[in-house]
Amino acid sequence: xxxxxxxxxxxxxxxxxxxxxxxxxxxxxxxxxxxxxxxxxxxxxxxxxxxxxxxxxxxxxxxxxxxxxxxxxxxxxxxxxxxxxxxxxxxxxxxxxxxxxxxxxxxxxxxxxxxxxxxxxxxxxxxxxxxxxxxxxxxxxxxxxxxxxxxxxxxxxxxxxxxxxxxxxxxxxxxxxxxxxxxxxxxxxxxxxxxxxxxxxxxxxxxxxxxxxxxxxxxxxxxxxxxxxxxxxxxxxxxxxxxxxxxxxxxxxxxxxxxxxxxxxxxxxxxxxxxxxxxxxxxxxxxxxxxxxxxxxxxxxxxxxxxxxxxxxxxxxxxxxxxxxxxxxxxxxxxxxxxxxxxxxxxxxxxxxxxxxxxxxxxxxxxxxxxxxxxxxxxxxxxxxxxxxxxxxxxxxxxxxxxxxxxxxxxxxxxxxxxxxxxxxxxxxxxxxxxxxxxxxxxxxxxxxxxxxxxxxxxxxxxxxxxxxxxxxxxxxxxxxxxxxxxxxxxxxxxxxxxxxxxxxxxxxxxxxxxxxxxxxxxxxxx
Amino acid sequence: xxxxxxxxxxxxxxxxxxxxxxxxxxxxxxxxxxxxxxxxxxxxxxxxxxxxxxxxxxxxxxxxxxxxxxxxxxxxxxxxxxxxxxxxxxxxxxxxxxxxxxxxxxxxxxxxxxxxxxxxxxxxxxxxxxxxxxxxxxxxxxxxxxxxxxxxxxxxxxxxx
Numbered sequence: 001x002x003x004x005x006x007x008x009x010x011x012x013x014x015x016x017x018x019x020x021x022x023x024x025x026x027x028x029x030x031x032x033x034x035x036x037x038x039x040x041x042x043x044x045x046x047x048x049x050x051x052x053x054x055x056x057x058x059x060x061x062x063x064x065x066x067x068x069x070x071x072x073x074x075x076x077x078x079x080x081x082x083x084x085x086x087x088x089x090x091x092x093x094x095x096x097x098x099x100x101x102x103x104x105x106x107x108x109x110x111x112x113x114x115x116x117x118x119x120x121x122x123x124x125x126x127x128x129x130x131x132x133x134x135x136x137x138x139x140x141x142x143x144x145x146x147x148x149x150x151x152x153x154x155x156x157x158x159x160x161x162x163x164x165x166x167x168x169x170x171x172x173x174x175x176x177x178x179x180x181x182x183x184x185x186x187x188x189x190x191x192x193x194x195x196x197x198x199x200x201x202x203x204x205x206x207x208x209x210x211x212x213x214x215x216x217x218x219x220x221x222x223x224x225x226x227x228x229x230x231x232x233x234x235x236x237x238x239x240x241x242x243x244x245x246x247x248x249x250x251x252x253x254x255x256x257x258x259x260x261x262x263x264x265x266x267x268x269x270x271x272x273x274x275x276x277x278x279x280x281x282x283x284x285x286x287x288x289x290x291x292x293x294x295x296x297x298x299x300x301x302x303x304x305x306x307x308x309x310x311x312x313x314x315x316x317x318x319x320x321x322x323x324x325x326x327x328x329x330x331x332x333x334x335x336x337x338x339x340x341x342x343x344x345x346x347x348x349x350x351x352x353x354x355x356x357x358x359x360x361x362x363x364x365x366x367x368x369x370x371x372x373x374x375x376x377x378x379x380x381x382x383x384x385x386x387x388x389x390x391x392x393x394x395x396x397x398x399x400x401x402x403x404x405x406x407x408x409x410x411x412x413x414x415x416x417x418x419x420x421x422x423x424x425x426x427x428x429x430x431x432x433x434x435x436x437x438x439x440x441x442x443x444x445x446x447x448x449x450x451x452x453x454x455x456x457x458x459x460x461x462x463x464x465x466x467x468x469x470x471x472x473x474x475x476x477x478x479x480x481x482x483x484x485x486x487x488x489x490x491x492x493x494x495x496x497x498x499x500x501x502x503x504x505x506x507x508x509x510x511x512x513x514x515x516x517x518x519x520x521x522x523x524x525x526x527x
Numbered sequence: 528x529x530x531x532x533x534x535x536x537x538x539x540x541x542x543x544x545x546x547x548x549x550x551x552x553x554x555x556x557x558x559x560x561x562x563x564x565x566x567x568x569x570x571x572x573x574x575x576x577x578x579x580x581x582x583x584x585x586x587x588x589x590x591x592x593x594x595x596x597x598x599x600x601x602x603x604x605x606x607x608x609x610x611x612x613x614x615x616x617x618x619x620x621x622x623x624x625x626x627x628x629x630x631x632x633x634x635x636x637x638x639x640x641x642x643x644x645x646x647x648x649x650x651x652x653x654x655x656x657x658x659x660x661x662x663x664x665x666x667x668x669x670x671x672x673x674x675x676x677x678x679x680x681x682x683x684x685x686x687x688x
Contacts, residue, residue: 343659
């Protein structure tokens, strides 16, 4: 039997040389006459250790990271193939504090299994959720999801069981499952990691969704910025079909469900579910007014369950381990786990899956280790480009949908972007408006025109700041504009852009109006 | 797909007809057709609009509308090398903003443009999902994370020779 070596094929690892490392290791093994199998696994999420190499030994898998291509020769000399000692050796990855303290449910297999191998997925306990679901009635499947307390992980937090039940009850000749894999929020990469590292789990989740609502076909709509995820999902769909988990008779049950991968074309707004449906139909990704809900009148006019990657990927474990186990985790009405993503200027960046309820400060300072630059944390943006900026004095906020709403924020897709004290918050407010103006679908006026006026207004504020003039009237105007966008926009793009803008103005007023003082010291240092 | 290494060739009617035939029977076939045409020709010539519209029973305006809505579809050939720098928040937080000026200077073309010789296109991208490896870039479909000014220089000189 050949020696198994793991070199992540996840984009995070590939972006810092994993492909080259895999090539060098293969050459090294050939020179030594060793028979090795190089598995391109997903990432375990400890991105600060990527590329994180592992070798299978009698004592389990031994990890080394972060490994640069130039380290490979030294590693091999130090006995890498036997799990030998080296400065980069971290021991068993599961014992590393970053991984040890997590509660992994959705990401249980990510980084562990071979994402290209259906049989490896099955050997690790894959398909057990689908098997359990096949043993239940359609109605009971929906009840199982409701009992777990699962809420949509895409950002809105809508109860998944209620959505599925609406689609299940709708009468139609055809129904669809659509997986929203258009993860465009900066600071988020959980969907990408899951699809690259454990794609069969998403296939399994979609199949369970299909048989629960009575849909026989599904689409996973992946953004084009994720070519590695697209390739991984296409392979997994093919593999699952060959193994009989997709098709006309899934798992020998007599039930039919099949699916297809579709690729977006570079439009942030297509992450909004109704835009996404238009895009899937081959149209411009323009928002649809709701009602009618997609659950009643969705893709091609049929009842459609639109779910995010993380929501669907949470489903197999809910069925294989029972909804109670999932429901027991969490806080208040936020049940289960959330894969939190630590990004930006952060020391220990990566994905950290924990039950809801952990505080923002613990995530940023303890797990994330503060900034990578070593300067003080000044602001963190939670929930992507449409999420609010939180200052350190709000770091006691528990990670929970309702707790964040209470403080005028949102957890969105679980992304946390860390900024040090050189960040210019007026600049970030301008960027939020600019992003909205670039990405607006154009259907509603508050978003289409409001974002452009927003950029102009922040520019006038910045000009006043430059000259040391008071910008009070412009600040009032900007707040008023945000109010119009928040309540007048059709979808979250225009409706939520006020969150980053208003939070920046509220928590960092010293960056917007210099009439009474000077720019903060950190910011001056940056200039 | 995004920056699949593509040639920018004049559009060929037979090849286009084959692409349309490959997808014609699918529901919502327009995006897959445009993606494949992009991969084949490197851009979408306005002259491709009428045959696509006819094959899918759409108006030319509908096809034109889709073509112009999405950032991925180019209506003019790109440079032989395409450099995309991530402009989103996480990369900004990690020093991405200063890389823009450096790339513009090195490549001799401002952000969002193709240089006069058609050698290179420099443009922003909003998030490659490498937010924990920021700042990040994509060069001819290859991704690069943890960029420093020096690493950016090395990546650019290798790409644009």
